[in-house]
Amino acid sequence: MDRVGHFIGGKHVAGTSGRFHPVFNPTLGEQSKEVALASRAEMDAAISNAQAAFPEWSAKSPIHRARVMFKYKELIEQNMQELGELLASEHGKTVPDAKGSVQRGLEVVEFACGIPHLLKGEYSDSVATGIDLYSMRQPLGVVSGITPFNFPAMVPMWMFAVAIACGNTFILKPSEKDPSVPMRLAELMLEAGAPPGVLNVVNGDKESVDAILEDPRIQAVSFVGSTPIAHYVYKKAAEAGKRCQAMGGAKNHMIVMPDADMDQASDALIGSAYGSAGERCMAISVAVPVGQEAAEALMASLRPKVETLKVGPSTDPDAHFGPLVTAEHREKVLSYVNLGIEEGADLVVDGRDFRMQGYESGYFMGGCLFDNVKPDMRIYKEEIFGPVLSVVRANDFDEALALPSDHEFGNGVSIFTHNGDAARDFARRVQVGMVGVNVPIPVPLSFHTFGGWKNSAFGDTNQHGPEGVKFYTKIKTVTSRWPGGNKIGPDFTIPTVKA
Ligand code: NAD
Numbered sequence: 001m002d003r004v005g006h007f008i009g010g011k012h013v014a015g016t017s018g019r020f021h022p023v024f025n026p027t028l029g030e031q032s033k034e035v036a037l038a039s040r041a042e043m044d045a046a047i048s049n050a051q052a053a054f055p056e057w058s059a060k061s062p063i064h065r066a067r068v069m070f071k072y073k074e075l076i077e078q079n080m081q082e083l084g085e086l087l088a089s090e091h092g093k094t095v096p097d098a099k100g101s102v103q104r105g106l107e108v109v110e111f112a113c114g115i116p117h118l119l120k121g122e123y124s125d126s127v128a129t130g131i132d133l134y135s136m137r138q139p140l141g142v143v144s145g146i147t148p149f150n151f152p153a154m155v156p157m158w159m160f161a162v163a164i165a166c167g168n169t170f171i172l173k174p175s176e177k178d179p180s181v182p183m184r185l186a187e188l189m190l191e192a193g194a195p196p197g198v199l200n201v202v203n204g205d206k207e208s209v210d211a212i213l214e215d216p217r218i219q220a221v222s223f224v225g226s227t228p229i230a231h232y233v234y235k236k237a238a239e240a241g242k243r244c245q246a247m248g249g250a251k252n253h254m255i256v257m258p259d260a261d262m263d264q265a266s267d268a269l270i271g272s273a274y275g276s277a278g279e280r281c282m283a284i285s286v287a288v289p290v291g292q293e294a295a296e297a298l299m300a301s302l303r304p305k306v307e308t309l310k311v312g313p314s315t316d317p318d319a320h321f322g323p324l325v326t327a328e329h330r331e332k333v334l335s336y337v338n339l340g341i342e343e344g345a346d347l348v349v350d351g352r353d354f355r356m357q358g359y360e361s362g363y364f365m366g367g368c369l370f371d372n373v374k375p376d377m378r379i380y381k382e383e384i385f386g387p388v389l390s391v392v393r394a395n396d397f398d399e400a401l402a403l404p405s406d407h408e409f410g411n412g413v414s415i416f417t418h419n420g421d422a423a424r425d426f427a428r429r430v431q432v433g434m435v436g437v438n439v440p441i442p443v444p445l446s447f448h449t450f451g452g453w454k455n456s457a458f459g460d461t462n463q464h465g466p467e468g469v470k471f472y473t474k475i476k477t478v479t480s481r482w483p484g485g486n487k488i489g490p491d492f493t494i495p496t497v498k499a
Helices: 040-059 062-078 080-091 095-113 154-165 180-192 206-214 227-239 262-278 292-307 327-343 397-406 420-429 465-471
Strands: 002-004 006-008 011-013 020-025 030-036 123-128 131-139 142-146 169-173 199-201 218-224 243-247 252-256 284-289 346-349 368-371 388-391 412-416 434-437 473-481
Touching (some): 040 169, 080 180, 142 154, 206 227, 227 243, 252 397, 292 368, 327 388
Parallel strands (some): 169 199, 218 243
16 A cells, blocks of 8 residues: 655655555545654654754745746646646546646746745835835744645645745645645655755644644644634634634635526536535535526526536546545535435435446535525535535525625625626625626635635635735834934934924
């Protein structure tokens, strides 16, 4: 059985804790590898390596670090097919979708190539006699990222590309479900010219996460995963005085106004609800048609498209989506479908019994579509994270606006309409962090920032873009006086600028 260890100080090291976690091939429905779960001592060694690498790396010029990022970009491009296939073999998403997710991470690397521009400080000349004032952005030191299974390349790259380009050294604790791509990303960073210890990957579970949260040498923690763990990480990191951003779960709505092009809206819905088997934090999992007529038209357009979704092995480039990540996760999703029926929602497309011919052990299920879901049902309130779309019918615009606004999660939302006034009003008033207008998955590009509201994100700064640079740097302000020939005597009052 293949074993995945850790990548510490520029070297592959085998796990020594004696604890392992199985890694599955979801298409085949069998274990393919096992990943080592680090002990505190192993995490400690990784942090020591990152700390030792920091003085030299942070002292490099911003352009030097940017050049490493340029080289890294080239290497990712050269290895795109391999990364996509590796990712798909452990996650289950299709290879084209997996490559797309690597590409979205690569865009953050591209953003990081231009970070020297954002590291510039500000300068004020002659703020008083002989006094100039300037600021500089400095890296924090050893920083860390804890990432989820659903984007094992993109989410780590959101974090470490920005952190490393800013001069920090990094400890990545990826998901134990699909650890191979993060290991490959670290190898490529070394090949691109980042010295050993700049990017370390420590595989593990809660024990490793707690070691990160408790070690005083870790200056900042970026987390992406489910809301209960995000909240736990945020509380513990804050208690320890660390900088923390912790992104959590989601329940993303798509409002379909009566004037929307229903064919376009249903096309957008099936891609965003069922792509990657619904295992995306920006997947649309709730459709909200406004008014009875829109609801009937949307269902008439949507239902046949859901019935004919093509589920396939992750190696089939024509499949719309592949299997779920693990058998356990599929059971959880299926139990939500059963719950929806018990709660009284209408299951109009039932994908529960789908079996993939030739891959009968794979963790597949077909797309499920619920109509007449009500806001008090658990299938509406909770994140399902599978190929299940709920339709909640709203009577009017205000009722539709209130649904995502009142929901505990506030990651993404979108509105489909031809009415510019309604779209503008919606975008301004809705209580959600990322909004799409006639765009089903409003994931901002790398030079903007990614982050939800309410229980979808804890902390003040978003991922990547200028917010990411702020997160991974601290600002220092210098007030300097060069008095020339002027003698300056004592002054016991607070310094003020004299008129
Ligand atoms: P998860 O919370 O189970 O795991 C995330 C990370 O936390 C992993 O590295 C895992 O090892 C670690 N972890 C798990 N249990 C822990 C515990 N008890 N203590 C400490 N650490 C623990 O999430 P997941 O299932 O891997 O990913 C899916 C979730 O991530 C979904 O809720 C999804 O919405 C969310 N997600 C959010 C975003 C976003 O930007 N908001 C992006 C991607 C995924």
